[in-house]
Amino acid sequence: MSECIDGLRHLFSSILKCCDLEESRGPVDPELLARETVFSVSEIEALYELFKKISSAVIDDGLINKEEFQLALFKTNKKESLFADRVFDLFDTKHNGILGFEEFARALSVFHPNAPIDEKIEFSFQLYDLKQQGFIERQEVKQMVVATLAESGMNLSDDVIENIIDKTFEEADTKHDGKIDKEEWRNLVLRHPSLLKNMTLQYLKDITTTFPSFVFHSQVDDT
Amino acid sequence: MQSPVYYALVNPNLSILMNMCFIFQRITIPEIMKDEWFKKNYKPPVFYEKEDADLDDVQALFKDSEEYRVTEKKEEQQPTAMNAFELISMSRGLKLDNLFDVEQGFKRETRFTSKCPANEIISKIVKAAKPLGFDIHKKNYKMRLENVKAGRKGNLNVATEIFQVAPSLHMVEVRKAKGDTLEFHMFCKNLSSSLEDVVWKTEEDMQETK
Numbered sequence: 144m145s146e147c148i149d150g151l152r153h154l155f156s157s158i159l160k161c162c163d164l165e166e167s168r169g170p171v172d173p174e175l176l177a178r179e180t181v182f183s184v185s186e187i188e189a190l191y192e193l194f195k196k197i198s199s200a201v202i203d204d205g206l207i208n209k210e211e212f213q214l215a216l217f218k219t220n221k222k223e224s225l226f227a228d229r230v231f232d233l234f235d236t237k238h239n240g241i242l243g244f245e246e247f248a249r250a251l252s253v254f255h256p257n258a259p260i261d262e263k264i265e266f267s268f269q270l271y272d273l274k275q276q277g278f279i280e281r282q283e284v285k286q287m288v289v290a291t292l293a294e295s296g297m298n299l300s301d302d303v304i305e306n307i308i309d310k311t312f313e314e315a316d317t318k319h320d321g322k323i324d325k326e327e328w329r330n331l332v333l334r335h336p337s338l339l340k341n342m343t344l345q346y347l348k349d350i351t352t353t354f355p356s357f358v359f360h361s362q363v364d365d366t
Numbered sequence: 367m368q369s370p371v372y373y374a375l376v377n378p379n380l381s382i383l384m385n386m387c388f389i390f391q392r393i394t395i396p397e398i399m400k401d402e403w404f405k406k407n408y409k410p411p412v413f414y415e416k417e418d419a420d421l422d423d424v425q426a427l428f429k430d431s432e433e434y435r436v437t438e439k440k441e442e443q444q445p446t447a448m449n450a451f452e453l454i455s456m457s458r459g460l461k462l463d464n465l466f467d468v469e470q471g472f473k474r475e476t477r478f479t480s481k482c483p484a485n486e487i488i489s490k491i492v493k494a495a496k497p498l499g500f501d502i503h504k505k506n507y508k509m510r511l512e513n514v515k516a517g518r519k520g521n522l523n524v525a526t527e528i529f530q531v532a533p534s535l536h537m538v539e540v541r542k543a544k545g546d547t548l549e550f551h552m553f554c555k556n557l558s559s560s561l562e563d564v565v566w567k568t569e570e571d572m573q574e575t576k
Contacts, residue, residue, distance in 0.1 A: 197465065215465050217458065226459030254462060271454070288450050291457040296567065297479065303532040311450040331451075338451050346466040353466065 176245065180252035185351050187248060192354035194244050207242040225290045229270050254344040263342035268328045278322040284308055379403040445484045445507035445536065448529040456537075475541035476554055478561075478568045484528050484536055487564055491526060491538075494560035498553065500524075510543070513553075518546040524553060535566075 173187040182190065197215045198207045207215075212231050214220045234242050234250040253262045269275070273283045288304055315323050315331045323331070332338050346353065380403050383393075398404055456477070458464075463474075480487050484507055491509065492502050500511040507528040513521050522545035529537045540557070542550040558568065 193466070216462070217464070224457070224459035226454075226457050228459075230459065230462070251462075270460075271451070284450050284454075287454045287457075291454050294457055294459075297531070297535075299532055299535070307448060307453065307531070308450050310447055314449070335449065335452075338449070338455060341455050341460045341462070344462055344466070346463060350466075 176248050180249055181255045181258045182248065182252060182347075185356070186347070188356035189350045189354040190248055190251065191244060192356050193350070194247050196354075198242075205244075207247065209240065212242070224294070225273075225287065226270075229273065233266065233269055251344075251347065254342060255347045256343050256345060258343075260339070263339050264329050264332055265325075267332070267339060267342055268325055271328075278324045279328065280322050281308060281312060284311065284323075377403065445528040445530045448531050448537065452529070453531070474547055474550065475539065476568075477537055477539045478558075478565045479531070480536050480538060480564050481534055481566045482536070482564050484530070487528055487536060487538060490561055490564045491557070494557050495524075498556055513545070513549075517549045520545055522546065522549045522553065524550065 173184050173191075176182065176187050177184045180187075194207070195205075197211055198205055200211045200214050201220070202208065202211075209228075209231055210220045213222055213224070213227055216227055217224070231242070232238075234246055236246055236249070237243075252258060253266045268279070271279050271283065271287065273286065274280070285304065285308055288308065292299055292304075312321075312323070315327055317327055317330070318324070379401075383398070383401050383403050399408075454460075482490075488504070488507065488509065491511075492504075495502060495511050499514050501514055503510040503512070509526045511524040511526065513523070515521070523543040525541045525543045527539045527541075529539070531537050540554060558565065
C-alpha cells in the first residue's frame with residue numbers, strides 16, 4: 144500500500160517538475176533536498192513555511208525578490224545594504240534576481256549548526272570577495288569597513304580606518320601580495336573562529352518548532 | 367478500596383503512578399522522574415547555550431578558584447584591536463537571524479560604543495551588575511556575569527567583551543551566553559540606565575542614522 148502511495152508521489156512530482164517553468168516554488172521533492180542538504184525532511188518542510196511567509200510579503204508568487212528579502216532582514220524595504228545584496232546574490236545561484244525555495248534551502252543549509260565548517264569558510268570568502276575575482280582585495284575590505292561604519296553612524300578618520308586594515312592584512316596576508324586568497328582566509332578564520340559567527344544560525348536547529356508544518360504526507364521518521 | 371472506573375481505560379503503569387500521586391502518598395517530582403512510565407520516551411529539556419570559541423578562556427576561569435571576585439590586578443594588555451572582518455561582521459545585513467523574526471525584538475546581543483578608557487568601562491559595568499545580583503568573572507577585557515539566582519531557563523549568563531576600534535573609541539559587546547532572553551533584555555535595560563555616562567552611542571542610535 145505504501146509503495147503504491149510512493150509511486151503516486153513520484154509520478155506527481157515528476158509531472159510537477161515538467162510544468163515547472165523556471166523556479167521550484169514549493170518543496171516539490173523535500174526528500175531530495177533533505178538528501179542534498181544538512182536538513183531533515185521535517186526541517187525542509189518547516190523551512191518552507193518560513194519561505195512562504197517571506198515570499199508572500201510583497202508579491203504573492205512563491206518567490207523571494209530582492210525587496211522581500213530586504214523586508215525580511217531589516218523589517219523595512221527602504222534599506223539598501225551592500226551586505227544584504229551580496230548575501231542575496233550568493234543565494235541566487237541561478238542568477239535571475241529571484242530566489243526559489245530550492246535556492247533558499249540550499250543556501251541556508253550552509254548556516255545550519257551541523258553544516259561542515261568548510262562550507263561556511265567558502266561561503267564567507269565568497270561573500271567578502273565583492274568583485275568575485277577569487278581573492279579579497281584591500282580595496283574591497285576598505286569598502287566593506289566604510290559601509291559598516293556608515294550603517295552604524297560611526298565616524299572614523301581615514302587614518303584610523305587604514306590602520307585597522309593594515310593590522311588585519313598584516314595578520315591575514317601571509318603571502319604579502321596585498322590580497323587575501325582562499326587559503327589565507329581559511330587560516331585566518333581557523334585562528335579567529337568568531338569571524339564565522341554570522342555563518343551559523345542557531346534558529347535553524349529549532350525550526351520545526353518555530354514553523355510547524357502540517358503536511359501529512361511527510362515522512363516523519365527521519366533519523 | 368476500589369479504583370475509580372476511569373482508571374481501567376488508562377495504561378496500568380500510569381494508573382499505579384497516579385495512585386501514588388493522589389491516594390497513597392504525596393509523590394515528589396524527583397520520584398516521578400524515576401518512574402518507568404514517566405521515563406518512557408522522555409527527553410529532558412536542554413537549554414541551548416550559545417558559546418563562542420573566544421569564550422573558552424573565560425570558561426577556564428570557572429575552574430580557577432582564585433578569580434571569584436574582581437581583583438585589582440594591573441592589566442598589561444590592551445583590549446583586542448578590532449580586526450576589519452570582526453567590524454564587518456557586525457553589520458546588520460549579515461545577521462540572517464532576523465529572517466526568523468522569532469523573538470519580536472528581544473535580541474540576544476547588543477553593543478554600544480564608548481569614548482571612555484577600557485578600564486573605566488569595565489569598572490562601571492561591574493558597579494552596575496553587582497547590585498543586580500551578578501557574580502563577575504573577568505579576564506583581560508572579557509567578562510562573564512552570572513546571575514546568582516536561577517531564572518526561567520537557568521541562571522542568566524551574560525558575556526561582555528571590549529574591543530578597541532580606535533585609540534579613543536571602544537566597542538562593547540554584551541551577549542547572552544545562557545538563560546532566558548527576556549531576562550537578558552531586562553538586564554540590558556537596567557545596565558544601560560546605569561551606564562549613561564559611559565555610553566557614547568547605543569545600537570538604537572546607530573540604527574537610526576542612515
